[in-house]
Amino acid sequence: xxxxxxxxxxxxxxxxxxxxxITLEAEAVLGILALCEQGxxxxxxxxxxxxxxxxxxHPLRREYALAVLAQAKEHLKISREVEERAKWLESxxxxxxxxxxxxxxxxxxxxxxxxxxDKLLKRARRLKGVSVKVVTPIELVEEMER
Numbered sequence: 001x002x003x004x005x006x007x008x009x010x011x012x013x014x015x016x017x018x019x020x021x022i023t024l025e026a027e028a029v030l031g032i033l034a035l036c037e038q039g040x041x042x043x044x045x046x047x048x049x050x051x052x053x054x055x056x057x058h059p060l061r062r063e064y065a066l067a068v069l070a071q072a073k074e075h076l077k078i079s080r081e082v083e084e085r086a087k088w089l090e091s092x093x094x095x096x097x098x099x100x101x102x103x104x105x106x107x108x109x110x111x112x113x114x115x116x117x118d119k120l121l122k123r124a125r126r127l128k129g130v131s132v133k134v135v136t137p138i139e140l141v142e143e144m145e146r
Contacts, residue, residue, distance in 0.1 A: 001041045001144075002074065003032065004105040006098070006115045007052045009137055010068050014061055025116050028137035032114070035144070036071050045072035046104040052097060076104045092127055094120065105132040114140050 013030055017023040036043045053065040076082075082103045089099035098120050105113040113132045115121055124134040135143070 001112070002044050002110045003036075003041050003112045003114055003140065004044045004046070004101065004110045004132070005029070005032070005068070006101045006113070006117065006120070007049060007065065008117045008120075009114045010049075010065050011061060012116050012137065014064060025137050028141045031141055032137060033068060033071065036073075041144070042073040043068070043071055044074045044076060044105070044108070044110050045069045046076040046101070047078055048097065048100045048104060076108050079107070082107045088129070089127075092129075093123055102130065102132070102134075106130060112140055112143075 009025075009029055012022070013026040015022055015026060017026065032041065033043070035041045049065075049069055053062055053069065056062040056065065082100070085103035085107050086096070086099040089102055090096055094102060098117070102113060102120075102124060104110075110132050113124070113134045114137055115124075115134065116136060121134060121136065124130050
């Protein structure tokens with residue numbers, strides 16, 4: 001199983017647990033990463049994730065994200081198809097960097113795109129042309145336990 005975690009999901013364990021949902025999502029992300037270390041799933045990285053990580057002004061968050069991405073078994077590269085897909089997603093109301101992440105996951109046939117961004121989650125799920133299953137970390141863990 002191939003999983004693309006967007007940067008919001010990757011960073012969730014470092015967030016301030018102000019709500020129970022944040023705590024549960026953080027634990028779910030840590031569980032996903034543990035399954036990656038055990039070889040049960042493959043976390044997929046991309047140039048867009050590395051770009052976003054390197055732009056992070058917080059050294060601890062940047063180093064943590066780089067460590068997570070270092071676990072990736074596959075690194076997706078940009079292509080004309082990914083670029084065109086990202087432009088289409090942008091035209092549908094998805095923010096540019098989110099559109100690029102979603103395009104990478106969809107064009108490269110990743111099984112799950114995992115995010116904790118509620119707006120992105122809702123928009124991506126409404127679109128008929130999204131080929132990857134868009135889930136929260138909690139939903140992904142639930143699906144893996146079936």
